[in-house]
Amino acid sequence: MTIIVEKKFAVEIVYNGVTKSLQVEPEEQVTALLQKAIAAFGITQQPHLLSLFRQDGSVVPENASVERAGLKPGEILLLRPNAVKGGRGLLRLARDMVQATFRTLRECGRGECECAVYWTGPAGEDLVDGFEHPIHKRSPFDYEVDDDWLTEFWKRLAASKRSVKVQVHTHPGAAFHSSSDDMWPIVSQPDFVSIVIPDFAIGEPTLDRAWVGRLHADGKWRCLGSAGEALVLA
């Protein structure tokens, strides 16, 4: 005789104040449950931002099965937006980074030439705790990073499991992103941050007057309202 154990159970999904009961199986992925919930409520507006939340306020992990996520029969789950999907956080900037950057840019540029540094940090983290001053040619109107240095730099980053978080360079006058700045950032991935400091960085060591922008997935740079929209002091 074969005994069939019914493993299915129901969870209660709440959306817009209305509750619907959905059947789930322990091995079913939470993602599948989420999609069922979205379909059950006929949600068409930004469904990709929705997640399931427990009554303790925690989000149900979507990369787990129903069983591993610990969902229980009759559990009440709130379906609501969770901007954690696809969003981005702020880079945490180590203390003195701005001061040290200005010092380097001034010493190299001497108030008459452009200069650049790259802010770096542990790969996969949002911490910025180091910077590199590249070997470069310089003029009052541009700078050109040495190819060999760049190759070695990438090797060093890979070996030390670090990455470039932000590029910083100076302009002779106003801070803005030129067309060549747009075209040739050191990193061309979405969310990469670029900072342009005016007046060869001879002013106050602050990012108040800097141009700060972020590279978007469409390949366009968006100027941010302030450095605070990309960075925070660690």
Place this chain on the structure above:
Amino acid sequence: MTALEELNRTILLCRDYVADALSDEEICQGFQSRKVLCVSDLRNLSSHSGQTALVTLVSLLSRMGMQVGLSIPEVALLSPQPPLLGQSICESLIASSQTLVTGATVRRASGFNPEMIFVLGDTEIASSHAISWRLCGSDWHGALSMEKTAGTKRWVAEWPVGSMVSAALAANEAFKFVMRCLPLRDQGAQVFFEPSRSCDWNFGSVSLPQWDIDLGQVDLISAGAISQATLYAVMRFPRIQMRGRIFDDDLTGASNLNRNMLSVVTDVGTPKVQVVARCCGTKLQIDPVPNRFIRSSFEVRELARRVLVGVDDIQSRWEVQRHAPGWVAVSGTSHFSVSSSAHSPGEPCSGCLHPVDDPAGANPIPTVSFVSFWAGLAMAVRLLREALVSPYSTDRQHLWLTPLRMDQPRAAIWLPVAPRRDCPVHCMASRLL
């Protein structure tokens, strides 16, 4: 300016569910063509709570573009009801006609043929074919009911929180009435717009002192809909004092009128902070600061010990939380839902609750009067409770409320805020994990 521009965000919210073939003009007309009668007798309008219920309801209906008829006696206002002007309630409400949203009239009800009727408290009314509800409640509890029951009492409360709740519940029923008249994309969505026979909400009573209540120094980040709804509520609290600043660099736009409770049509083009400061008068001493509160990442203005955040932008919420020396309350809306939370030092912060920027949260944001109002009202109550050292318990740190079906048991859910390891603010609670 046209009602179409002013109701743009409400129309956008309706588009969550109305059939795609419907034009903006048709949706707009769906609101503007609705006639709503508000009825009260003298006794129910002889209290501050009764007056506040009526004024708030008419404002919320007008900000949806509806036509309001009044069947009420002439009664002197017991307290100012900004942004309305005038000495008596009827005069003030009629003077507000077409000042909140273009074409949204408020007039005496003679010859009025309403489709909906809202009745204050135990006011007697003649039978009608129109669908009707009664607004009842007490200091902190508001209710709406189609039937007059033994629990239907006259408005006598001194504190107007319950009355504002009942007005918001009523405005929601008016909105759903309109939605039921419009073709929906998916018939399954009808469940969200079914009428409530009865519903209520209780913010919970607070033990109040006999003397004046000083909310202290309070900073408000944003002078938009939620901050305006908060101040609208706070300025109606009896015996209240507050000082503070309000930060916003934005001008009042036509599309703000559908929800900015302190703004009128003639305010379009005026800085929002100026509009707010003017309405607050002397009772709430709010200094308008026509700038964003953060000038740069490394030069942040010093914030007050209590901060109210009504700004939509998630990153700004984090920035405020990082620099706030004390208590922070955050309210926001997402389509038909309201999120309201409070964060004392050491508790999981607003970064834990709203952990990452919303890339799809670009303007324009869909909104409607009563949803934004709920968000502001919830924040006003939190502020009062904080000032009275009677905050909600940690299992009520977050309120998720969807006012569409307040007759449903889970329309509003109190939640704790779970600390997150990846909290973008790196708050104390997240670092202890």
